[in-house]
Amino acid sequence: xxxxxxxxxxxxxxxxxxxxxxxxxxxxxxxxxxxxxxxxxxxxxxxxxxxxxxxxxxxxxxxxxxxxxxxxxxxxxxxxxxxxxxxxxxxxxxxxxxxxxxxxxxxxxxxxxxxxxxxxxxxxxxxxxxxxxxxxxxxxxxxxxxxxxxxxxxxxxxxxxxxxxxxxxxxxxxxxxxxxxxxxxxxxxxxxxxxxxxxxxxxxxxxxxxxxxxxxxxxxxxxxxxxxxxxxxxxxxxxxxxxxxxxxxxxxxxxxxxxxxxxxxxxxxxxxxxxxxxxxxxxxxxxxxxx
Amino acid sequence: xxxxxxxxxxxxxxxxxxxxxxxxxxxxxxxxxxxxxxxxxxxxxxxxxxxxxxxxxxxxxxxxxxxxxxxxxxxxxxxxxxxxxxxxxxxxxxxxxxxxxxxxxxxxxxxxxxxxxxxxxxxxxxxxxxxxxxxxxxxxxxxxxxxxxxxxxxxxxxxxxxxxxxxxxxxxxxxxxxxxxxxxxxxxxxxxxxxxxxxxxxxxxxxxxxxxxxxxxxxxxxxxxxxxxxxxxxxxxxxxxxxxxxxxxxxxxxxxxxxxxxxxxxxxxxxxxxxxxxxxxxxxxxxxxxxxxxxxxxxxxxxxxxxxxxxxxxxxxxxxxxxxxxxxxxxxxxxxxxxxxxxxxxxxxxxxxxxxxxxxxxxxxxxxxxxxxxxxx
Numbered sequence: 101x102x103x104x105x106x107x108x109x110x111x112x113x114x115x116x117x118x119x120x121x122x123x124x125x126x127x128x129x130x131x132x133x134x135x136x137x138x139x140x141x142x143x144x145x146x147x148x149x150x151x152x153x154x155x156x157x158x159x160x161x162x163x164x165x166x167x168x169x170x171x172x173x174x175x176x177x178x179x180x181x182x183x184x185x186x187x188x189x190x191x192x193x194x195x196x197x198x199x200x201x202x203x204x205x206x207x208x209x210x211x212x213x214x215x216x217x218x219x220x221x222x223x224x225x226x227x228x229x230x231x232x233x234x235x236x237x238x239x240x241x242x243x244x245x246x247x248x249x250x251x252x253x254x255x256x257x258x259x260x261x262x263x264x265x266x267x268x269x270x271x272x273x274x275x276x277x278x279x280x281x282x283x284x285x286x287x288x289x290x291x292x293x294x295x296x297x298x299x300x301x302x303x304x305x306x307x308x309x310x311x312x313x314x315x316x317x318x319x320x321x322x323x324x325x326x327x328x329x330x331x332x333x334x335x336x337x338x339x340x341x342x343x344x345x346x347x348x349x350x351x352x353x354x355x356x357x358x359x360x361x362x363x364x365x366x367x368x369x370x371x372x373x374x375x376x377x378x379x380x381x382x383x384x385x386x387x388x389x390x391x
Numbered sequence: 392x393x394x395x396x397x398x399x400x401x402x403x404x405x406x407x408x409x410x411x412x413x414x415x416x417x418x419x420x421x422x423x424x425x426x427x428x429x430x431x432x433x434x435x436x437x438x439x440x441x442x443x444x445x446x447x448x449x450x451x452x453x454x455x456x457x458x459x460x461x462x463x464x465x466x467x468x469x470x471x472x473x474x475x476x477x478x479x480x481x482x483x484x485x486x487x488x489x490x491x492x493x494x495x496x497x498x499x500x501x502x503x504x505x506x507x508x509x510x511x512x513x514x515x516x517x518x519x520x521x522x523x524x525x526x527x528x529x530x531x532x533x534x535x536x537x538x539x540x541x542x543x544x545x546x547x548x549x550x551x552x553x554x555x556x557x558x559x560x561x562x563x564x565x566x567x568x569x570x571x572x573x574x575x576x577x578x579x580x581x582x583x584x585x586x587x588x589x590x591x592x593x594x595x596x597x598x599x600x601x602x603x604x605x606x607x608x609x610x611x612x613x614x615x616x617x618x619x620x621x622x623x624x625x626x627x628x629x630x631x632x633x634x635x636x637x638x639x640x641x642x643x644x645x646x647x648x649x650x651x652x653x654x655x656x657x658x659x660x661x662x663x664x665x666x667x668x669x670x671x672x673x674x675x676x677x678x679x680x681x682x683x684x685x686x687x688x689x690x691x692x693x694x695x696x697x698x699x700x701x702x703x704x705x706x707x708x709x710x711x712x713x714x715x716x717x718x719x720x721x722x723x724x725x726x727x728x729x730x731x732x733x734x735x736x737x738x739x740x741x742x743x744x745x746x747x748x749x750x751x752x753x754x755x756x757x758x759x760x761x762x763x764x765x766x767x768x
Contacts, residue, residue: 106599106603107599107600107603110597110599114596114597117596211430215433216430216431216433217433217620217649218620218624218653220624220653228632229632236632236633236634238632307596310596310625311625312624312653314621316594320594320596321596352597352599352600355600355601356599356600356603360590360591360600360601360604361563361590361591361592363591363592363595363600364592
């Protein structure tokens with residue numbers, strides 16, 4: 101029993117990270133109809149910012165995290181104006197290529213600045229974890245779970261209860277209509293990019309003490325997060341969260357009870373099954389082209 | 392006046408020609424393929440440093456066949472196509488009689504067909520056993536190949552640590568799988584039992600299933616073939632967190648500076664195999680001191696193998712008294728008992744120069760030399 105609980109705990113922890121990155125994917129997709137292939141690199145940048153502030157400059161840990169999150173928001177806006185905005189009137193393909201280019205640029209930029217050696221960050225909480233009846237609850241995983249849950253709740257309140265949140269929703273639903281109603285669409289998209297960068301960066305900051313900080317740390321996470329957002333229903337916020345958590349649990353149990361080398365395989369097997377049987381995902385709505 | 396000018400010009404050109412001719416006559420070019428750009432760029436610099444240190448030493452002692460060694464470096468960009476391109480540039484220069492190739496097996500595999508076509512010796516550092524066992528007569532290895540790491544891990548664990556119930560954790564890539572297979576064979580030969588074998592894919596973010604399986608299996612020793620330092624770090628932390636405190640003997644990655652920094656105290660007390668250890672021999676220590684004095688940096692495997700490769704190559708050309716490929720080859724194969732930074736070189740007919748590894752121990756974050764284990768063949 102303790103083994104099952106241990107696996108469930110790590111599965112949910114890893115799944116929360118997928119969920120955070122998947123949320124970033126989904127929000128940008130809803131606002132711009134484009135998949136941002138640099139979403140994983142937002143995590144990498146966030147983690148490297150922590151290395152810069154907490155290790156290189158020696159700032160307190162919590163302060164470094166706050167500064168890193170603020171810088172990520174600015175970075176998201178810059179990303180919007182550099183990568184998306186100039187191509188906003190084109191079809192989705194040039195924008196996708198542009199985000200792939202940005203991803204390559206970001207990874208190699210950090211490589212040039214920091215070298216190829218992975219960096220490490222200390223755990224955020226001062227104790228390594230709690231041991232309950234043979235189940236070890238790693239403090240960092242606990243923190244990840246708590247932060248993810250809190251973010252999901254805050255996000256719900258923000259989108260449903262605030263004017264800004266409603267304007268953002270309107271923009272993602274129908275840009276032309278939103279513009280007619282006097283909503284500054286370009287600004288709303290800029291805010292969406294900033295928020296997605298914050299989510300991605302936060303995932304990177306949270307996961308850094310566990311997985312270390314390396315230039316390709318984002319790619320592995322982003323691939324799973326992308327699968328998670330499709331399983332949940334691409335474009336659906338709840339779907340991204342449920343998909344992420346489910347993926348983390350499925351791959352951890354699959355690895356434990358069937359085969360470790362095929363761990364990544366389980367994640368993508370689930371993806372295949374969904375694409376064949378229910379391509380719109382768990383929460384997605386079926387969209388049919390009108391004749 | 393015009394006539395004077397013309398003759399002066401002629402004289403000048405004659406002088407320039409003579410000077411450049413004598414320069415060419417005084418230097419012997421050796422080609423090096425090394426990563427100057429890409430993820431391994433930093434190690435590329437170490438490799439060139441090592442080769443340069445050896446070349447300077449040889450040059451001070453009179454050079455090779457009375458000529459000074461001149462290193463010609465081409466960038467492999469840390470990729471296989473880059474390595475092939477770099478080698479083709481170098482091999483196009485007919486004045487280069489021999490090459491120092493890559494430390495990465497995959498790049499040596501990529502260049503190997505061209506090395507056969509060119510028909511000149513290449514010194515290599517890649518440790519895939521196949522490289523010197525696929526009928527290519529021009530590859531000479533300056534690091535022990537991977538079968539020896541498995542033999543040394545098994546020998547040390549079974550006969551020194553007296554452990555008979557083994558758990559093996561390995562990466563499923565070419566390196567990790569080959570290592571796991573070799574280790575299984577060696578353990579069976581020594582009469583030990585393998586109670587569990589767990590493979591994982593590179594860049595795993597979580598090792599909980601692996602650790603729980605090892606914990607359940609009832610092993611009394613753990614061994615690992617891990618490719619990436621990040622994986623090594625996460626694996627070590629989770630092993631300790633979930634209560635696996637077995638003695639642990641790992642492949643080279645377990646005792647690298649990077650892994651120590653990432654894993655911290657989780658790797659304390661572990662054993663590792665490594666081909667370069669500063670305290671393993673007087674020759675290794677002397678190299679490490681010279682390297683420190685010249686570059687103000689700590690010597691490592693990257694600089695050690697190219698240092699040895701350059702030293703051995705220079706000696707072989709001097710012994711052969713010729714730059715003909717066949718004669719250099721025979722001279723390298725004839726080398727025996729040469730003390731290098733990486734160990735004692737006794738080339739076998741396949742072109743493998745070294746036949747053993749060092750065992751090191753992680754003593755609260757400091758790597759200390761335990762023992763050198765060499766095999767006859």
